[in-house]
Amino acid sequence: MLEDSRVDKHKDNIGGGSFWNLPERNYSNLPTVCWDFVASLYGKNELLDILEIGVHRARLLTWLTSQYDIQVSSYTGVDPYAGDETDPYTGAYWKDKEEADNVWNESNSIFEKHGHSLLRLYSQDYYSESEGSEWDVILVDGDHRYTEALWDFEHWFNRVKPNGIMIVDDYGNSDTPEVTRALNEFIRNNRHKILKSAYRVLPFQNKGKEIPISKTIVFLMRNEIS
Numbered sequence: 001m002l003e004d005s006r007v008d009k010h011k012d013n014i015g016g017g018s019f020w021n022l023p024e025r026n027y028s029n030l031p032t033v034c035w036d037f038v039a040s041l042y043g044k045n046e047l048l049d050i051l052e053i054g055v056h057r058a059r060l061l062t063w064l065t066s067q068y069d070i071q072v073s074s075y076t077g078v079d080p081y082a083g084d085e086t087d088p089y090t091g092a093y094w095k096d097k098e099e100a101d102n103v104w105n106e107s108n109s110i111f112e113k114h115g116h117s118l119l120r121l122y123s124q125d126y127y128s129e130s131e132g133s134e135w136d137v138i139l140v141d142g143d144h145r146y147t148e149a150l151w152d153f154e155h156w157f158n159r160v161k162p163n164g165i166m167i168v169d170d171y172g173n174s175d176t177p178e179v180t181r182a183l184n185e186f187i188r189n190n191r192h193k194i195l196k197s198a199y200r201v202l203p204f205q206n207k208g209k210e211i212p213i214s215k216t217i218v219f220l221m222r223n224e225i226s
């Protein structure tokens, strides 16, 4: 049993940010994990076409351009910034359409500053618009509901170039179990299209929570079969 003084110390430290190995503030290193992996896969002189489904505040592009020596030919972001009652992110990322408009404007400025395109569209609409296009890297991080996530995986993997990769965020995240189910289903149905796969497990801390949980970032490489 712990001595009283040690128990008190624990109490003092919870919320103070120095409790053993608990981090002092929220963190998430998704951009580092993604871009480290991409940098390890491609040569410094390879020009990459990158597509991100679900962009929010353009955090991935910001990290890419500020921290990495990855050569980008095109970086396209797709996000509806809906903010209406049909949007699963209303109440979490923005309270209404007006706030979603503000986030869209700020994120669009970041894309414009770097000469890239942020399209205020649903993934499904951009899929129809972009027929015939292929990407080296497609990050899927949009609608996290089962049917929508599975739709994204099933469709966007077909638009990855041979030996290119699809990156999926939020597998194994207890907050987004439908992504996990959808990716399991996708892999079950599409093994013949996957050349190799890799994963990285990431601890992260939700806003306002003391204790980190984890999620897995999954990398799926496309083979030559169309």
Ligand SMILES: C[S@@+](CC[C@H](N)C(=O)[O-])C[C@H]1O[C@@H](n2cnc3c(N)ncnc32)[C@H](O)[C@@H]1O
Binding pocket: 030, 052, 053, 054, 055, 056, 057, 058, 059, 060, 078, 079, 080, 081, 082, 089, 093, 121, 122, 123, 124, 141, 142, 143, 148
């Ligand atoms: C988890 S956030 C993306 C985070 C971003 N990838 C990052 O790493 O910072 C999810 C985003 O997906 C967008 N979204 C929701 N439904 C979508 C859809 N059908 N197509 C594309 N994006 C969608 C939301 O508006 C939201 O901004």
